[in-house]
Amino acid sequence: MRNPQLNKNGELQHLLTLDGLPRDVIVSILDHAAPFTEVAEREVKKLPLLRGKSIFNLFFENSTRTRTTFEIAAKRLSADVVNLNVSTSSTAKGESLLDTIDNLCAMHADMFVVRHAASGAPVLIAKHLQAAGRDHIHVVNAGDGRHAHPTQGLLDMYTIRHYKHDFTQLTVAIVGDVLHSRVARSQIAALNTLGVPELRVIAPKTLLPAEIEKLGIRVFHDMSEGLKDVDVVMMLRLQNERMSGALLPTPQEYYKVWGLTEEKLALAKSDAIVMHPGPMNRGVEIDSAVADGSQAVILPQVTFGIAVRMAVMSMLAGQ
Amino acid sequence: MRNPQLNKNGELQHLLTLDGLPRDVIVSILDHAAPFTEVAEREVKKLPLLRGKSIFNLFFENSTRTRTTFEIAAKRLSADVVNLNVSTSSTAKGESLLDTIDNLCAMHADMFVVRHAASGAPVLIAKHLQAAGRDHIHVVNAGDGRHAHPTQGLLDMYTIRHYKHDFTQLTVAIVGDVLHSRVARSQIAALNTLGVPELRVIAPKTLLPAEIEKLGIRVFHDMSEGLKDVDVVMMLRLQNERMSGALLPTPQEYYKVWGLTEEKLALAKSDAIVMHPGPMNRGVEIDSAVADGSQAVILPQVTFGIAVRMAVMSMLAGQ
Amino acid sequence: MRNPQLNKNGELQHLLTLDGLPRDVIVSILDHAAPFTEVAEREVKKLPLLRGKSIFNLFFENSTRTRTTFEIAAKRLSADVVNLNVSTSSTAKGESLLDTIDNLCAMHADMFVVRHAASGAPVLIAKHLQAAGRDHIHVVNAGDGRHAHPTQGLLDMYTIRHYKHDFTQLTVAIVGDVLHSRVARSQIAALNTLGVPELRVIAPKTLLPAEIEKLGIRVFHDMSEGLKDVDVVMMLRLQNERMSGALLPTPQEYYKVWGLTEEKLALAKSDAIVMHPGPMNRGVEIDSAVADGSQAVILPQVTFGIAVRMAVMSMLAGQ
Numbered sequence: 001m002r003n004p005q006l007n008k009n010g011e012l013q014h015l016l017t018l019d020g021l022p023r024d025v026i027v028s029i030l031d032h033a034a035p036f037t038e039v040a041e042r043e044v045k046k047l048p049l050l051r052g053k054s055i056f057n058l059f060f061e062n063s064t065r066t067r068t069t070f071e072i073a074a075k076r077l078s079a080d081v082v083n084l085n086v087s088t089s090s091t092a093k094g095e096s097l098l099d100t101i102d103n104l105c106a107m108h109a110d111m112f113v114v115r116h117a118a119s120g121a122p123v124l125i126a127k128h129l130q131a132a133g134r135d136h137i138h139v140v141n142a143g144d145g146r147h148a149h150p151t152q153g154l155l156d157m158y159t160i161r162h163y164k165h166d167f168t169q170l171t172v173a174i175v176g177d178v179l180h181s182r183v184a185r186s187q188i189a190a191l192n193t194l195g196v197p198e199l200r201v202i203a204p205k206t207l208l209p210a211e212i213e214k215l216g217i218r219v220f221h222d223m224s225e226g227l228k229d230v231d232v233v234m235m236l237r238l239q240n241e242r243m244s245g246a247l248l249p250t251p252q253e254y255y256k257v258w259g260l261t262e263e264k265l266a267l268a269k270s271d272a273i274v275m276h277p278g279p280m281n282r283g284v285e286i287d288s289a290v291a292d293g294s295q296a297v298i299l300p301q302v303t304f305g306i307a308v309r310m311a312v313m314s315m316l317a318g319q
Numbered sequence: 320m321r322n323p324q325l326n327k328n329g330e331l332q333h334l335l336t337l338d339g340l341p342r343d344v345i346v347s348i349l350d351h352a353a354p355f356t357e358v359a360e361r362e363v364k365k366l367p368l369l370r371g372k373s374i375f376n377l378f379f380e381n382s383t384r385t386r387t388t389f390e391i392a393a394k395r396l397s398a399d400v401v402n403l404n405v406s407t408s409s410t411a412k413g414e415s416l417l418d419t420i421d422n423l424c425a426m427h428a429d430m431f432v433v434r435h436a437a438s439g440a441p442v443l444i445a446k447h448l449q450a451a452g453r454d455h456i457h458v459v460n461a462g463d464g465r466h467a468h469p470t471q472g473l474l475d476m477y478t479i480r481h482y483k484h485d486f487t488q489l490t491v492a493i494v495g496d497v498l499h500s501r502v503a504r505s506q507i508a509a510l511n512t513l514g515v516p517e518l519r520v521i522a523p524k525t526l527l528p529a530e531i532e533k534l535g536i537r538v539f540h541d542m543s544e545g546l547k548d549v550d551v552v553m554m555l556r557l558q559n560e561r562m563s564g565a566l567l568p569t570p571q572e573y574y575k576v577w578g579l580t581e582e583k584l585a586l587a588k589s590d591a592i593v594m595h596p597g598p599m600n601r602g603v604e605i606d607s608a609v610a611d612g613s614q615a616v617i618l619p620q621v622t623f624g625i626a627v628r629m630a631v632m633s634m635l636a637g638q
Numbered sequence: 639m640r641n642p643q644l645n646k647n648g649e650l651q652h653l654l655t656l657d658g659l660p661r662d663v664i665v666s667i668l669d670h671a672a673p674f675t676e677v678a679e680r681e682v683k684k685l686p687l688l689r690g691k692s693i694f695n696l697f698f699e700n701s702t703r704t705r706t707t708f709e710i711a712a713k714r715l716s717a718d719v720v721n722l723n724v725s726t727s728s729t730a731k732g733e734s735l736l737d738t739i740d741n742l743c744a745m746h747a748d749m750f751v752v753r754h755a756a757s758g759a760p761v762l763i764a765k766h767l768q769a770a771g772r773d774h775i776h777v778v779n780a781g782d783g784r785h786a787h788p789t790q791g792l793l794d795m796y797t798i799r800h801y802k803h804d805f806t807q808l809t810v811a812i813v814g815d816v817l818h819s820r821v822a823r824s825q826i827a828a829l830n831t832l833g834v835p836e837l838r839v840i841a842p843k844t845l846l847p848a849e850i851e852k853l854g855i856r857v858f859h860d861m862s863e864g865l866k867d868v869d870v871v872m873m874l875r876l877q878n879e880r881m882s883g884a885l886l887p888t889p890q891e892y893y894k895v896w897g898l899t900e901e902k903l904a905l906a907k908s909d910a911i912v913m914h915p916g917p918m919n920r921g922v923e924i925d926s927a928v929a930d931g932s933q934a935v936i937l938p939q940v941t942f943g944i945a946v947r948m949a950v951m952s953m954l955a956g957q
Contacts, residue, residue: 040746044690046718052363054391064722065741072692072745075718080365080394084383099599103384106621107391108359278741282734302744371682373710399684399713403702418917422703425940426710427678 004126007135014126014139015312017148019189026193029311030158036307039076047310049318050079053110057083058100059142060116065279066142069151069302070113073309077318079110097121098128105129110317111138119145119182138316140309146182151312152277153186155305157194159297160232162304163273167194173226173268174200176236176258176285177207183277184236188215202226204258206248223258227267235260235276238285251284261287265295273297323445326454333445333458334631336467338508345512348630349477355626358395366629368637369398372429376402377419378461379435384598385461388470388621389432392628396637398429416440417447424448429636430457438464438501457635465501470631471596472505474624476513478616479551481623482592486513492545492587493519495555495577495604496526502596503555507534521545523577525567542577546586554579554595557604570603580606584614592616642764645773652764652777653950655786657827664831667949668796674945677714685948687956688717691748695721696738697780698754703917704780707789707940708751711947715956717748735759736766743767748955749776757783757820776954778947784820789950790915791824793943795832797935798870800942801911805832811864811906812838814874814896814923815845821915822874826853840864842896844886861896865905873898873914876923889922899925903933911935 003020007013012025039045055074057067067083074081086100104112114122122141129137143149157167164170172191178184178201191199192215201212202220213219220226227233238254248254265274274286274296282288290296322339326332331344358364374393376386386402393400405419423431433441441460448456462468476486483489491510497503497520510518511534520531521539532538539545546552557573567573584593593605593615601607609615641658645651650663677683693712695705705721712719724738742750752760760779767775781787795805802808810829816822816839829837830853839850840858851857858864865871876892886892903912912924912934920926928934 042690045692045746046690052361052365052395054364054395056387064724068694068720068722068742069745071720072718075720076690076692080391082387082390082394084387086383096601099597099601102618103597103621104387106618107388107625108364108622279737282737299740299744302741303746306745371680371684371714373683373714375706399710401706401709401713403706405702415920418920421937422916422940423706425937426707426944427683427941 004123004130012312012315013135014122015150015316016122016126016139016141017189018150018153018186018193019148021150021189021193023193026154026157026190029154029308029315030161032311032315033158033304033307036310037304039310040303040306045076046078047076048078049314050074050077053079053317054108055079055081055111055113055313056104056109057081057113058086058115059084060086060114060121061143062087063115063143066115069305070140070142070309073306074313076306077310077314079313097124101125101128105132105134105137109137111140111313113140113142114144115142116144119147121145140312140316143182146180146185148186149182150186151305151309152183153190154312155301155308156187156234156275156277157190158304158308159275159301160273162300163297164231167191167196170196170231171198171229172196172200172232172234173202173220173230174234174236175202175223175226175260177238177242178203178212178236179207179209180239180242181236187234188217192216200226200230204248223264224267227264230268231272233260233265233268233272233274235274235286237277237279238281251281255284259283259285259287260290262289262293265290275301278302323442323449331631331634332454333441334469334635335441335445335458335460336508337469337472337505337512338467340469340508340512342512345473345476345509348473348627348634349480351630351634352477352623352626355629356623358629359622359625364395365397366395367397368633369393369396372398372636373427374398374400374430374432374632375423375428376400376432377405377434378403379405379433379440380462382434382462385434388624389459389461389628392625393632395625396629396633398632416443420444420447424453424456428456430459430632432459432461433463434461435463438466440464459631459635462501465499465504467505468501469505470624470628471502472509473631474620474627475506475553475594475596476509477623477627478594478620479592481619482616483550486510486515489515489550490517490548491515491519491551491553492521492549493553493555494521494542494545494579496557496561497522497531497555498526498528499558499561500555506553507536511535519545519549523567542583543586546583549587550591552579552584552587552591552593554593554605556596556598557600570600574603578602578604578606579609581608581612584609594620597621642761642768650950650953651773652760653788653954654760654764654777654779655827656788656791656824656831657786659788659827659831661831664792664795664828667792667946667953668799670949670953671796671942671945674948675942677948678941678944683714684716685714686716687952688712688715691717691955692746693717693719693749693751693951694742694747695719695751696724696753697722698724698752698759699781700725701753701781704753707943708778708780708947711944712951714944715948715952717951735762739763739766743770743772743775747775749778749951751778751780752782753780754782757785759783778950778954781820784818784823786824787820788824789943789947790821791828792950793939793946794825794872794913794915795828796942796946797913797939798911800938801935802869805829805834808834808869809836809867810834810838810870810872811840811858811868812872812874813840813861813864813898815876815880816841816850816874817845817847818877818880819874825872826855830854838864838868842886861902862905865902868906869910871898871903871906871910871912873912873924875915875917876919889919893922897921897923897925898928900927900931903928913939916940
């Protein structure tokens with residue numbers, strides 16, 4: 001099957017996953033994002049690129065935080081934005097996902113930003129649009145199940161490039177609950193595509209997917225070993241529902257072994273950057289001293305995230 | 320009492336119900352809607368007709384789907400739109416419906432789009448505005464109890480006119496739960512006003528209002544008889560709450576007798592169109608083969624619905 | 639500690655409380671609001687003063703009514719507005735208040751409109767911004783716990799000035815549940831600052847804060863005495879949760895003693911105005927005959943409230 005997120009000319013048609021997205025497309029998105037960081041500094045943070053376009057934030061799973069990033073990005077591009085929390089509406093009335101999509105297409109939607117608890121929902125929508133020949137309507141995956149969170153992965157790449165410039169010289173460690181993390185999946189795909197020579201994951205065995213080594217990853221079960229001499233530390237959020245699950249000891253015990261403290265961070269290179277997709281559990285996966293410390297680039301990630309989303313949206317639907 | 324939805328000059332002041340709305344007003348709305356279907360095809364789907372107007376979507380009953388159609392229509396007309404889900408706010412604080420309205424009027428509202436579980440709520444609001452001499456503020460009924468859903472009825476008329484041109488030559492059948500349906504009430508009123516010579520309803524006796532024959536309707540309790548040689552089949556949604564009620568057998572049994580299948584549809588004219596207000600219960604009132612078939616005009620109904628709502632809003636409050 | 643709501647030049651940096659806000663700043667806001675009342679009368683209620691600005695309505699406590707006033711005010715100033723009901727999102731995910739703020743700052747927020755159940759939350763946010771040197775980001779308190787509701791207090795002052803012109807000649811009575819009311823705190827602060835010579839509160843002992851006389855207030859426990867010859871009657875809302883509490887008898891008994899009836903109002907000056915912050919409990923703290931009577935200025939309060947909020951927002955963040 002052809003990669004459904006590229007059109008016949010190899011241009012971005014949808015943004016569904018970073019897995020399989022060609023290097024030049026990823027680089028092109030990062031390049032497009034750069035000027036948008038300057039827009040945010042202006043007195044009037046507004047561009048007419050998506051004026052008169054209708055963007056639907058389709059959140060089948062609640063996430064005010066992620067919805068907000070897409071909403072503000074779209075509004076700064078002058079789009080008309082409609083938020084739909086679908087869990088409480090059509091689905092409850094028994095309308096199927098694809099009937100909902102067909103209806104919004106009939107309203108002349110230009111773009112769907114989709115968050116869904118089920119892995120693959122945005123891909124399903126994209127294939128449905130493709131089958132119907134609706135090539136002028138675009139899908140952006142805003143996080144689906146354990147599958148992918150590509151705009152998060154892209155803003156992470158933007159951040160790394162901003163601070164470290166050359167991916168091909170880096171050692172990067174991803175720390176935490178890789179097993180349940182769509183963020184980690186998107187990060188791993190992009191880091192591999194962009195040529196990071198040493199990619200590590202550091203996690204307890206219970207929070208690692210099977211056969212992860214096959215992705216070209218070095219696996220560590222010890223923070224001291226795994227963090228040694230890395231350039232980039234990418235922390236993952238520990239989901240609340242995991243904390244109370246059987247996979248883990250208490251948050252306090254998790255913190256003792258896997259939490260990123262200044263002491264552990266000292267094992268990384270002295271100019272290593274610390275990243276986190278947010279929202280953080282301070283005192284669980286990360287210590288406040290690190291989160292607020294000089295090596296943290298967690299807030300720049302958010303800033304770059306708006307620019308990356310503006311870039312993706314304008315590449316997909318801009319005039 | 321004077322028809323509260325027309326002003327002294329017989330022009331549209333509010334859109335509350337299609338019952339009693341003069342033929343020339345209905346036709347005028349359909350005529351106004353036509354050019355708006357072209358706006359939706361443009362690169363920039365935006366007109367300045369309601370720029371600087373304040374439209375309040377007052378949803379006392381949750382309906383993301385209907386709210387979305389009004390919201391996108393208003394935004395394409397450049398209005399400022401504020402969504403209020405009132406069930407969870409003022410009403411909970413004991414504020415009366417009319418106090419809420421007075422407050423929003425004091426904020427210089429230009430239009431209220433009202434969805435309410437109680438039949439008559441939008442009429443009550445319109446009369447209240449009239450009594451206060453607030454003739455510059457308009458009410459659009461977005462569905463009230465079992466009473467009316469006039470924009471749905473109008474988009475249905477637009478759809479029929481688009482495909483069948485002349486109402487005075489048609490046989491039209493409405494199928495399903497007429498008893499509880501505000502959609503059916505609005506359809507019947509408009510079809511009668513527009514001169515449809517043969518209007519049928521097909522439903523089990525338990526889902527029919529008393530004395531419906533008095534509305535000039537032929538009643539059928541058998542799909543094969545009722546669908547024979549019709550030009551237009553208008554399916555109704557079977558509400559979930561009815562399915563579990565005492566009025567009906569199981570959804571499966573309902574489907575067997577009343578569901579629209581290709582076999583049953585074959586009894587209608589070969590160029591009959593199939594309509595549904597959505598959201599559909601596939602496999603209950605309608606078979607997927609029909610819903611997605613060549614005679615279905617269900618998605619065009621949605622498209623025309625945006626144009627009709629833009630027409631109503633701009634006729635009421637446009638410059 | 640320096641008043642965190644003023645910058646080094648004594649200009650408004652945040653609007654957090656009316657307590658301690660200098661007289662000239664209050665008067666300046668009221669003066670700025672006046673022309674905005676005319677904007678609301680225009681055909682196109684829209685000014686470009688906040689074009690390209692990002693305003694976040696951060697409602698940690700649900701209030702559709704107050705959120706609506708800020709949303710419509712911001713939209714009429716052409717701002718990009720994003721609504722966040724935070725109770726159901728980040729906080730639920732364990733993100734702290736200040737992490738949420740930092741995230742939104744990183745998205746280049748220009749203003750936060752904050753409603754919070756905890757007294758002091760907006761002050762905490764303002765101090766956090768100040769400590770981080772983010773002087774270009776502004777906070778407007780939209781009601782915090784029992785502490786303050788400054789835009790309500792300001793619109794009340796606007797209303798009194800509109801009808802009575804000179805604060806220094808007035809006798810003003812605040813009636814009802816002063817103990818739990820952030821509105822009353824803001825009113826008392828502003829009325830004292832603006833030089834009202836006789837300020838009264840009329841309330842049962844159980845609904846009065848301790849040592850309220852120290853604020854320069856005359857306390858009455860009897861409506862007949864307290865309302866005698868007043869120029870302005872400011873009713874307070876009786877919170878539903880108080881009604882069922884141990885502090886009070888039934889709503890009916892409360893009404894008999896403390897409800898504002900025409901009979902009791904007759905004790906005030908014949909041209910006294912009656913105010914209420916809404917939403918009203920008709921038949922509890924106020925009789926409908928008074929609420930809808932010729933002396934009530936309750937709806938003008940709402941109208942002036944939009945103008946006052948436009949004034950505050952444009953003074954804080956306008957070009």
